[in-house]
Each structure stands twice: as C-alpha cells, then as structure tokens.
Amino acid sequence: MRTLRPVLVLAALPLPTGCANLPKGLDPAGPNAELISGLFWWFTGVSALVWALVVLGLGAALSWPRPVHDAVLPLERGRAGEITAMRVVAALVAITASILVVLTLLSFFAGRSLARMAGPEPLVIELTGHQWWWEVGYPGEEPSRALTNANEIHVPAGQPVRLVLRSTDVIHSFWIPNVSGKRDLIPGQVNQLDFVVEKAGVYRGQCAEFCGFQHAHMGLVLVAHPADEFDAWYEAQLAPASPPSGEEAQTGQKAFLSSSCVLCHTIRGTPAGGKNGPDLTHVASRRGIAGHTLPMTRGALAAWIADPQAVKPGAHMPRSELTPAQLNGVLAYLEQLK
C-alpha cells in the first residue's frame, strides 16, 4: 500500500485540462485541432493496446510452468522449439512494422489535411513575435481600415483565417492548442498558418519556442466572436482613442504624452506614435497585460507601469519615472481606453 500511495495521490490530482482558461488540446474548437486530437487518440489507443499486450505476454511468460528436470532437451524437441520461436518473432516483427506504417500514414494524411486547410477568402491577420509579446495586425480591405492590437487575436467564428507569421528578433512559436498546432515565427522568413475556429469562445495560447528570459510569460488569447459581434468589435477598435474625461485622467494623459511612454507606444488620436511596444489605443478592452502575465485590472496596471522589471525581469519596458500622482492619472487615463 505504501508503494501505491504516490500513484494514488497523482491519480487524485485534477487534470490540467479541467482548469479554466488553460490551453486544452483535446477540446478542439475547429477542424485543425480536431485532426490533431484525433491523431493523439489513435496514437494513444494503439500504444496503450501494444503496452497491454506486452505486459500480458510478459506476465504469461513469467508464470508459464516450465519443466525443471530435463535441463538438456532432446535434440528434436530443441529444433522444433527454435522454429516455433522464430515464427513467433517474425510474426511480431511484421505486426510492429505494420503498426508503424499505419501510424506514419495517419500522421502523413493528417499533416496533408492541415496543410490544405486554407478556405476561400480568409481573414488575413499578421502576427509578429516580439520579446515578449505578440503584435496582431489586421491589414484591412484598405489602409484606412488597418488595425493593430496586442496579445489578443480576434476572429469571426466559422470563417477561414490566415495568420501571416513574422518575428522581429528571435524565433517564437505560435500555439493555441484548442485551435491548431504550432507554427514558428522566424526572423527574416514569413510563415503562414490557415485555420478555422468553429466554436465561439476565448482560447488561451502560449509561445512554444524558447525565446529568452521571459519566454514563459509570452501568452496570448484568441477570441472567436459570432460574425456580427466581430464586425462590431472591429469598428470599435478602428475608432481613435476617446479623449480623457475627468481631471485625473486628463492629468494622466498629459503625463503620458510628456514622458518616455510615447517613444514606444501608440495611442491613436494623440501625438503618441511609438512602435516598439503594444498599441494602447484600446488597451482597456483587452483581457490581460504584459503578454497575459497579469489580468487587466488597475492594480496590475499600476504594478506593471511602476516596475515592469519586477513583473518580467529582462522585459524591454523600463521602470517609469512618474510621480505617484502622475501614475494615478496615467492609470485613470488608460482605464478609459476601452
């Protein structure tokens, strides 16, 4: 019983797939992830069957009654036994090879179907990897309808999407398990990933290629909207930032525009036009900040702006030089950027 205890404790732990807002590869939200999870179940099923048969065979071999007296077999019985053993081994090798061929074919056809997932007139989204956040660009039908977001990919459910993947620094890897498999973002190369999200919902993703100190804090979410809701989201995001209302927020806007914040961040509708960091025009409409390291709350924003290095050591955002009053103002201002 004592030896069994760690096994029982492990079995009693909740599976990570049951937790809220975690990537769930076995809960597919569209055909891409469905193909991959199907492949997973085939591989797991066949491997489990082989494992069970091997264990059964081993058990049978160990418990088989063996003659103890005739240590030296008569010549004829020895030869017959050898031939039987050779036949058994040959049959097992053939079965193993067939299983390998079948699994390889399954994998090949799933890969080919994934590569042919492109639908007609996909929504093109340009995803650019940065240490350690995601720039999400919508080229739009014309330049005036282009849009930039950060760390959140919004798509209409049921419509084909084409991600155009780039990186500005090192190799990152896009991975939202509910939606599709991984695809790398490589400096100097443009990759592409086509997928469809059938089920509306919010799906958590994560950079899946070690890209430096804060690789683990390079999260993103994909929000799949019903089609009309997506259009409303897009129109709202296209609008420039609303002017600050209230004295505190007005002080905050002044502090923001006169500080080094503007060198890296854009707030459309104001002179702030930096391109090194996320566009903040509608920052308060997002679900998280700092690559989804922190939730979008006033307290988290305060912690992040006051000392980003305490939250994400090595992040390219420097410590702010705002006074406490200015910081409160900036928080009030950013909170209004919905």
Ligand code: CUA
């Ligand atoms: Cu980006 Cu890991």
